[in-house]
Amino acid sequence: MNAPAKDGTQDVSKPWQSEKPYLDSNELIINMGPQHPATHGVLRVILKLDGERVLGTECVIGYLHRGVEKIAENRTYAMFNPYVDRMDYVAAVSNGLGYCEAVEKLLNVEAPPRAKYIRVILTELNRIASHQLWLGTHALDIGAMTPLFYTFRDREEILKIFERYCGARLTAHAFRIGGCQYETYAGFEKDVKNFLTFVAPKIDEYEALLTTNRIWLERTKNVGVISAADAIALGVTGPVLRASGVKWDLRKAQPYAAYSDFDFEIPVGTRGDTYDRYLVRMAEMRQSLGIIEQAVNAIPEGPIMAKVPKVIKPPVGEIYHSIEAPKGELGYFIVSDGSTQPYRLRVRPPSFVNLQALDIMVRGLLVADVVAVIGTIDIVLGEVDR
Amino acid sequence: MVDKYRSQYGSALEALTYLGQNYLSVDRSLIPDLLRLLRDGEQFDYCVDITAVHYPNRENQFDVIWILYSFSRNERMRVKTQIADGASIPSCVSIWATANWLEREVYDMFGIRFEGHPDLKRILLPDGWKGHPLRKDYGILQQDKEWVQINLGIESGQ
Numbered sequence: 260m261n262a263p264a265k266d267g268t269q270d271v272s273k274p275w276q277s278e279k280p281y282l283d284s285n286e287l288i289i290n291m292g293p294q295h296p297a298t299h300g301v302l303r304v305i306l307k308l309d310g311e312r313v314l315g316t317e318c319v320i321g322y323l324h325r326g327v328e329k330i331a332e333n334r335t336y337a338m339f340n341p342y343v344d345r346m347d348y349v350a351a352v353s354n355g356l357g358y359c360e361a362v363e364k365l366l367n368v369e370a371p372p373r374a375k376y377i378r379v380i381l382t383e384l385n386r387i388a389s390h391q392l393w394l395g396t397h398a399l400d401i402g403a404m405t406p407l408f409y410t411f412r413d414r415e416e417i418l419k420i421f422e423r424y425c426g427a428r429l430t431a432h433a434f435r436i437g438g439c440q441y442e443t444y445a446g447f448e449k450d451v452k453n454f455l456t457f458v459a460p461k462i463d464e465y466e467a468l469l470t471t472n473r474i475w476l477e478r479t480k481n482v483g484v485i486s487a488a489d490a491i492a493l494g495v496t497g498p499v500l501r502a503s504g505v506k507w508d509l510r511k512a513q514p515y516a517a518y519s520d521f522d523f524e525i526p527v528g529t530r531g532d533t534y535d536r537y538l539v540r541m542a543e544m545r546q547s548l549g550i551i552e553q554a555v556n557a558i559p560e561g562p563i564m565a566k567v568p569k570v571i572k573p574p575v576g577e578i579y580h581s582i583e584a585p586k587g588e589l590g591y592f593i594v595s596d597g598s599t600q601p602y603r604l605r606v607r608p609p610s611f612v613n614l615q616a617l618d619i620m621v622r623g624l625l626v627a628d629v630v631a632v633i634g635t636i637d638i639v640l641g642e643v644d645r
Numbered sequence: 646m647v648d649k650y651r652s653q654y655g656s657a658l659e660a661l662t663y664l665g666q667n668y669l670s671v672d673r674s675l676i677p678d679l680l681r682l683l684r685d686g687e688q689f690d691y692c693v694d695i696t697a698v699h700y701p702n703r704e705n706q707f708d709v710i711w712i713l714y715s716f717s718r719n720e721r722m723r724v725k726t727q728i729a730d731g732a733s734i735p736s737c738v739s740i741w742a743t744a745n746w747l748e749r750e751v752y753d754m755f756g757i758r759f760e761g762h763p764d765l766k767r768i769l770l771p772d773g774w775k776g777h778p779l780r781k782d783y784g785i786l787q788q789d790k791e792w793v794q795i796n797l798g799i800e801s802g803q
Contacts, residue, residue, distance in 0.1 A: 320768065320769065321767075321768065321769035321770060321771070324769045324770065326778060326785075328754075328779060329778055329779060329783075329785055330785070332785075333785045364664060365664070367664070489742075491690055491691055491716070492690075492741060492742040492743065493742050493743045494691060494692055494693065494741065494742075494743030494747075495743075505716070507716060512719050513719065576663050576664065577663065578663075578664055578666065579666060579693075579694075579712055579721065579723065581693070588693065590693060590694060590712070592694065592696060592710070592712065594698055602698070603698045603699075603779075605694065605696040607693060607694040607712070611746065612743060612746070612747075615742075615743060615745065615746045644769060645769075
């Protein structure tokens with residue numbers, strides 16, 4: 260066993276060294292992943308165990324690193340647009356919204372109102388799809404198989420709308436710098452409204468399966484607790500932060516697109532455990548339905564594309580713009596040198612930053628709970644590794 | 646707020662605005678004291694991001710940038726400083742715990758060392774990799790061929 264440092268100081272990089280052993284036995288180090296069905300991709304977690312108890316973790320990431328930021332420096336602004344869809348590939352539309360708005364800010368143009376409404380509708384549909392995928396896989400990890408089939412069945416309806424709108428289902432490339440390339444197809448509004456009436460009772464169905472399910476409660480209540488102070492210090496955002504009781508959502512705090520036009524609530528939790536994060540995301544899906552309904556009923560007429568030069572050459576300068584992606588704050592920091600390619604493009608990925616909280620959330624829990632906590636943070640490795 | 650700091654630090658600090666976004670361009674010697682002051686005195690309790698930009702033709706080749714946010718003020722602020730190639734900069738993990746991975750990524754991608762970081766090692770690239778890919782002198786097709794041959798047993802990873 261590793262002894263604590265001689266001068267009594269804690270070696271922060273090896274948190275388990277300062278922990279009192281739970282059992283009087285040697286610690287066991289095991290690898291979880293990178294090929295493990297419950298790590299949602301290629302995440303490797305090195306677990307330091309004392310019996311069944313977790314003393315510390317270390318995440319090894321980068322297996323899916325593609326150098327997205329380097330690629331950006333070698334592509335024009337418009338050419339880079341499809342690449343952002345490949346980061347958080349279950350919420351590709353949100354990625355595109357953040358990128359297009361960031362470049363628009365840098366160019367000092369604004370998308371027309373109609374484009375903004377289309378963007379809000381598609382982004383909120385995507386938020387529901389992302390939460391549905393999260394719920395299905397998270398419940399499957401914990402042992403409930405049925406929600407997976409329910410959520411994937413219903414998510415299909417969203418993907419059908421995407422496909423009819425822009426021809427792609429997942430990596431949609433739905434928006435362009437300056438607005439949207441495609442006008443809505445005939446019957447778009449009807450499809451969206453049909454979807455709203457279709458999915459609302461389905462969300463109740465998911466809740467009927469889980470919210471008062473005794474096994475679900477046992478596996479999620481008081482598991483993976485993170486306090487508001489810890490969450491803020493660790494830069495955690497999105498539903499994970501809100502479940503700890505911080506009422507903060509970028510759509511309200513610093514409204515972008517057309518979000519200031521709509522009424523919606525920010526669901527928050529109190530305990531910051533896995534169950535609260537589940538409740539927050541379920542409530543968020545319902546709020547998204549409300550936003551979509553308001554948007555689709557008030558969608559203005561007009562152009563869908565602002566006047567954007569054929570060759571996009573933003574003036575010298577830099578911009579940081581962020582949006583509330585389904586997983587948290589997704590930011591783009593772009594430095595322009597006045598040429599057609601970004602001089603530097605930094606993506607602030609919510610999954611990457613949120614994953615850092617895993618260690619503090621699982622310490623002292625059982626091995627089986629690690630699976631529950633990885634699921635509840637809702638990471639997508641494409642975004643963690645970029 | 647800016648006036649207060651300007652009188653305190655003089656020419657070492659410059660407050661600028663571009664497209665409605667505020668940032669402070671500061672001398673390296675003010676890091677990390679100024680960051681701590683911003684957190685404790687001005688409630689910038691959330692460190693959104695830490696990143697860097699490489700300017701190979703400049704004497705101080707790197708810009709290191711901290712993007713901060715204050716929940717109570719609903720305000721963003723960027724702090725920017727310049728450092729030379731090979732120089733190090735104090736770590737701010739003790740100010741914001743989130744800096745841990747963010748600084749590791751800057752180190753991984755640019756080779757900037759953060760003094761006092763608890764475990765400064767590569768995060769996205771494998772441990773034995775040579776080179777820091779987001780430097781401007783690192784080509785887009787460049788790779789650590791030796792590493793690829795030893796660890797993957799193939800001629801090229803592309």
